[in-house]
Amino acid sequence: MSNSKQLSSPFRGFDSFQQLVDNVFGRGTGGFPAFADEAFNMPATDISESDTEYTITAELPGIKKSDINVALHDGVLSIEATNKSEHEEKGDKQIRSERRYGRFVRRFTLGDNVDESSVQALFEDGVLKLVVKKTEPQAAPQPKNIPIN
DSSP states (O other): OOHHHHHHGGGHHHHHHHHHHHHHHTTTTTTOOTTHHHHHHSOOEEEEEOSSEEEEEEEOTTOOGGGEEEEEETTEEEEEEEEOOOOOOOSOOOOOOOOOOEEEEEEEEOOSOBOGGGOEEEEETTEEEEEEEBOOOOOOOOOOOOOOO
């Protein structure tokens, strides 16, 4: 065995662990994890909360308002959209393509203290802004003692 093999032998198990970490975090695959196609399609989203409402802002560049669907059910807010390819065959070869197309769904659990009828949505310049009003918090049910006969 050469000296370099002897020096690296204490780290032999680390190599396979490092490969696993690289696969999960995308190192060695252009910086994108194995689930990059799904993750890359997800819009950048900010969520803030005040005493009276939640505000969700999602970047949806290149998506038409008619291709966006927003739903709120049982405290779960869903944003669904489709980004359609505008690629046109002209005989030119494509040199680089980084834009992603397809359908995505994002879901956020806001809780059971939201007023589902109060959702306001505004879409302007590729940014979707949602405001969801809160309701009064429901009192948590008190534990009930069960008598044992």
